[in-house]
Amino acid sequence: xxxxNTFRLMLLIxxxxxxxLYIPISVLVGLSFNEGGLPTAWTxxxxxxxxxxxxxxxxxxxxxxxxxxxVFSTVxxxxxxxxxxxxxxIRRRNGKWLETIIFAPMIIPxxxxxxxxxxxxxxxxxxxxxxxxxVSHVVFNLAFVCAVVRAxxxxxxxxxxxxxxxxxxxxxxxxxxxxxxxxxxxxMAGSLLGFTLSVDEFIIAFFTAGAGRSSITLPMQIFAMIxxxxxxxxxxxATVVMAVSVVALALSQRLNRGGLPGQ
Amino acid sequence: xxSDRRPLILMxxxxxxxxxxxxxxxxxxxALAFFRRGIYGGIEYTLTFENxxxxxxxxxxxxxxxxxxxxxxxxxxxxVLGYAAAYAIxxxxxxxxxxxxxxxxxxxWSNYLxxxxxxxxxxxxxxxxxxxxxxxxxxxxxxxxxxxESAVVVGLVYNYLPFVILSCYAPLSRLNPDIxxxxxxxxxxxxxxxxxxxxxxxLPGIATGFVFxxxxxxxxxxxxxxxxxxxxxxxxxxxxxxxxxxxxxxxxAALSMVLILxxxxxLMLQAVVAERASGGKGQDG
Numbered sequence: 001x002x003x004x005n006t007f008r009l010m011l012l013i014x015x016x017x018x019x020x021l022y023i024p025i026s027v028l029v030g031l032s033f034n035e036g037g038l039p040t041a042w043t044x045x046x047x048x049x050x051x052x053x054x055x056x057x058x059x060x061x062x063x064x065x066x067x068x069x070x071v072f073s074t075v076x077x078x079x080x081x082x083x084x085x086x087x088x089x090i091r092r093r094n095g096k097w098l099e100t101i102i103f104a105p106m107i108i109p110x111x112x113x114x115x116x117x118x119x120x121x122x123x124x125x126x127x128x129x130x131x132x133x134x135v136s137h138v139v140f141n142l143a144f145v146c147a148v149v150r151a152x153x154x155x156x157x158x159x160x161x162x163x164x165x166x167x168x169x170x171x172x173x174x175x176x177x178x179x180x181x182x183x184x185x186x187x188m189a190g191s192l193l194g195f196t197l198s199v200d201e202f203i204i205a206f207f208t209a210g211a212g213r214s215s216i217t218l219p220m221q222i223f224a225m226i227x228x229x230x231x232x233x234x235x236x237x238a239t240v241v242m243a244v245s246v247v248a249l250a251l252s253q254r255l256n257r258g259g260l261p262g263q
Numbered sequence: 264x265x266s267d268r269r270p271l272i273l274m275x276x277x278x279x280x281x282x283x284x285x286x287x288x289x290x291x292x293x294a295l296a297f298f299r300r301g302i303y304g305g306i307e308y309t310l311t312f313e314n315x316x317x318x319x320x321x322x323x324x325x326x327x328x329x330x331x332x333x334x335x336x337x338x339x340x341x342x343v344l345g346y347a348a349a350y351a352i353x354x355x356x357x358x359x360x361x362x363x364x365x366x367x368x369x370x371x372w373s374n375y376l377x378x379x380x381x382x383x384x385x386x387x388x389x390x391x392x393x394x395x396x397x398x399x400x401x402x403x404x405x406x407x408x409x410x411x412e413s414a415v416v417v418g419l420v421y422n423y424l425p426f427v428i429l430s431c432y433a434p435l436s437r438l439n440p441d442i443x444x445x446x447x448x449x450x451x452x453x454x455x456x457x458x459x460x461x462x463x464x465x466l467p468g469i470a471t472g473f474v475f476x477x478x479x480x481x482x483x484x485x486x487x488x489x490x491x492x493x494x495x496x497x498x499x500x501x502x503x504x505x506x507x508x509x510x511x512x513x514x515x516a517a518l519s520m521v522l523i524l525x526x527x528x529x530l531m532l533q534a535v536v537a538e539r540a541s542g543g544k545g546q547d548g
Contacts, residue, residue: 006453010351014363017348021370021424024381027391031384038389080277087273101281108285109482109526111499112519115506116288119295119516139284142277171269200374202485207506222376226489230384238377249372253365 025242032239037232049236059237061213062221068130069205069217070198073137078191080138081145086179088146089153105143113139114207121208128210133217136208137198144197145190148256152186189256196248200241295516306512314517323501327521330498333412334480337419338473344420345427345472346465352428353435364432371425379489382418383409386490410492418490419480427472434468434540435461463540470536478526498522 032050036043053059088094088102105113117136121128156179164174180187202219209215216224218241225234296314299307317323352363370378385391386409393405408414438461446456480486484499491497496504498518505515 007354010354013347013351014355017344017351017424017428018366020344020421021367024385024421025370025373025378028377028381028384080280083273084277087270090270090273101278101286105281105285107478107530108289109479109522111482111484111502112289112292112523113285115502115515115519116292117284118506119512120284120288120291123291135284138280142280146277196372202374202376219374219376222374222380223485223489226376226380226383230380230387230390234380235384238374238380242373242377245373246369249369 028235029239029242032232032235034232037235049232050240052233053236053240056233058213058216059218059221062216062218065130065215066199066218069133069137070195072134073141073198074191074195076134077138077141077145077194078187081142081190081194082149082183082187084142085146085149085153086175086183089150089156102143102146105140106147108140110201110203114204117204118207128208129215130209132208132210133205133215136204137201140201140204141194141198145187145194148190148193149183149186152183152256156182185255189252192248192252192255196245196252199248200245292516292519295513296520298513300511300513314513315520317514318517318521323518326496326501327498329495330481331525333416333419333497334477334483337416337423337480338476340416341420341424341427341476342431342469342473345424346431346469348424348428349431349435349468352432353438360436364429367428368425371422375422375485376489378422379418379486382414382421382490386414386417409490410494412491412495414490415487415497418486419476419483422486423476423479426475430472430475431465431468434465438464467537467540470533474529474533478529481525482522 031037033045033047034042035046035048037049084102088098113136117132117139121132126132160178161174164178165171169177200219202217202223205217206220206223209217209220218237222234222237222241225231225237295306297310297312299309299311299313301307318327348367352360352367355363383390387393388407388409390409392408396405442464443456443460446460447453451459481497482499482502483497484503487495487497487500502515502518502522505511505518509515
């Protein structure tokens with residue numbers, strides 16, 4: 001009897017926590033389809049607010065910038081992060097300082113890295129724009145790619161590398177023909193994760209974008225819009241951004257059945 | 264011999280990147296804190312401890328303590344909710360657990376601004392909660408919910424709760440059910456077993472969750488700006504202002520430095536808790 005009551009209590013807790021987690025975003029998604037656009041009354045299903053997004057030049061420009069930043073930073077961090085992961089795992093015995101440096105980008109608070117990069121770029125006299133956002137995003141992205149690829153390498157059978165070398169393959173050939181195919185799912189998963197993180201990243205982009213509207217990204221645009229209050233357009237935009245993240249994450253999970261990074 | 268060098272070649276590009284764009288800029292921030300602010304907002308390269316001293320000036324120290332209070336409250340609430348949720352997930356049939364965990368963490372991967380904005384939609388003067396109250400029949404004036412300290416705390420808890428669930432679930436899922444059973448066989452009640460066995464063994468997960476939420480909350484400037492509506496400042500907003508509006512970089516750097524030290528201290532404390540838990544397993548009883 002006690003067991004059954006405990007189980008019911010557990011279900012209740014799960015219900016409350018999941019409601020807390022999902023009601024706010026569900027309301028947002030629901031309202032984005034409300035024809036009238038106001039939270040006060042449901043006036044019918046409509047996608048007109050999504051249409052409005054496509055006619056808003058500011059949003060389109062920001063979306064374009066975000067895509068450029070995400071694609072370039074993802075490509076760079078995928079290459080750097082994967083190589084780093086393979087190197088670190090071959091080496092095995094890595095000093096504590098090395099592990100700390102590789103792990104640091106994931107735990108350094110965004111604001112610290114953001115102001116550090118802002119001061120760095122301005123003291124060097126670097127003109128800021130999309131390029132500075134890209135190189136800054138690579139810093140944390142490569143750490144995440146590296147973590148995902150390393151997780152995969154933990155279960156990697158290194159004897160096939162030795163076999164490949166014994167059969168006369170050069171190091172490069174072994175990497176390309178033996179290691180890379182095995183790692184491909186993890187590399188893809190890591191790069192998708194990096195892509196999501198870059199699309200969503202706000203603080204570092206905000207500090208390293210420089211002045212002016214030309215290098216504004218989607219999160220920066222959303223931040224600017226939110227400060228003026230609730231509009232049905234933001235609801236629609238927020239839903240789109242959320243959908244992109246969820247799809248990319250789901251794909252990443254499917255490719256790499258090793259669980260969520262950080263686990 | 265050469266095989267020792269090969270992995271280094273693979274690692275070099277990434278390590279150079281991290282060194283040039285993470286280590287050097289962070290060291291630069293630490294250095295900036297000891298320079299003087301120029302008359303026109305630039306940096307004067309004379310050594311001074313004024314910036315550090317200014318952080319402990321009552322005016323700013325008050326903001327620091329207030330941020331710590333809000334971060335601590337958020338972390339505590341997130342830990343209670345997150346631990347309860349993780350415990351409940353671990354109590355479900357094993358085959359359902361990965362799915363439940365996935366959906367508990369999913370919101371964490373959506374945009375931070377969007378998640379914060381969702382609370383503006385709920386809490387604002389024409390928002391859903393006010394409408395719901397009217398619909399139920401409440402006629403009176405409702406207290407303003409948005410742009411308050413509580414709104415900021417709710418926003419922080421909401422944003423970081425998934426991480427706490429994840430960090431608390433890890434030790435709970437590894438918990439050997441035989442131990443709890445042994446405790447019960449020895450006559451301990453369910454509550455005693457929880458308090459004396461389960462809870463101490465899951466302490467590292469709780470500590471990780473607490474430190475994570477605290478660290479991310481104390482330096483946060485987005486949530487106070489959006490849900491606090493500029494009604495009060497947290498340390499993150501103060502840093503933000505020094506760099507983007509007040510143009511006092513050395514003071515901003517000093518604030519960040521103190522912030523980093525607090526964070527590092529907490530992370531070290533958490534590492535100690537984790538070590539104790541793994542090292543002291545056999546002795547506790």
